[in-house]
Amino acid sequence: MQLSKGQNCGVTTAPMQVTCMWEAAPGLDADLSALLLTGGKVRDDSDFVFYNQAASPDGAVQHLGKRNVGTYVEDRIGADLARVRADVEVLAFSLSLDSSGGTLADLGAVNLTVLADDGSQMANFTIADMTTETAAITVEFYRRDAGWKVRAVGQGYHDGLAGLARDFGVSVDEPEPSAPAFDPTTPQAPRIDWSNPPVPAGYEL
Numbered sequence: 001m002q003l004s005k006g007q008n009c010g011v012t013t014a015p016m017q018v019t020c021m022w023e024a025a026p027g028l029d030a031d032l033s034a035l036l037l038t039g040g041k042v043r044d045d046s047d048f049v050f051y052n053q054a055a056s057p058d059g060a061v062q063h064l065g066k067r068n069v070g071t072y073v074e075d076r077i078g079a080d081l082a083r084v085r086a087d088v089e090v091l092a093f094s095l096s097l098d099s100s101g102g103t104l105a106d107l108g109a110v111n112l113t114v115l116a117d118d119g120s121q122m123a124n125f126t127i128a129d130m131t132t133e134t135a136a137i138t139v140e141f142y143r144r145d146a147g148w149k150v151r152a153v154g155q156g157y158h159d160g161l162a163g164l165a166r167d168f169g170v171s172v173d174e175p176e177p178s179a180p181a182f183d184p185t186t187p188q189a190p191r192i193d194w195s196n197p198p199v200p201a202g203y204e205l
Helices: 160-167
Strands: 008-011 016-023 030-037 061-069 072-079 090-097 110-116 121-127 135-144 147-157
Touching (some): 008 121, 072 090, 121 135, 135 160, 147 160
Antiparallel strands (some): 016 072, 016 110, 061 072
């Protein structure tokens, strides 16, 4: 089923894949990741699945890796919804740039596909309206009655994966602030010889 932003449809709880595909471009790449959410937040950082933490604690969500498909790049995450922890209400999939200086718009149209275990397509969503965003929630699975549904989201973020992750409760290590670089053209305050300090005006001997 082809979804538009905000639309949803039911999905099976059997093992499936979410694939994200964009046209390859020199010096520009992106990554697909997943967040297991309860009350809109992760329980802890282990509920954030990405290339550097390839599986959720219960093994129900797994990062399957990136590959080239013709002139396109495809990143994949597997999900077995029947095994997802009972307190997880939403499984959100994010796409973020892994290089600076670009935006998601530079990737062109990004295609999200939900594939059943047998390879058949359950849902498809194309994101083509990004402008200056550097990360986005693409699609999400959410519990409804006794089953699950998938919703096309397409919500962009301007502060990259770090900002997106913080919004959902993931701890993000901030880089240490660096000292400003020395500029020899900037006027410097005169050095004071504290062995012979200056005398305040009016107190000269």
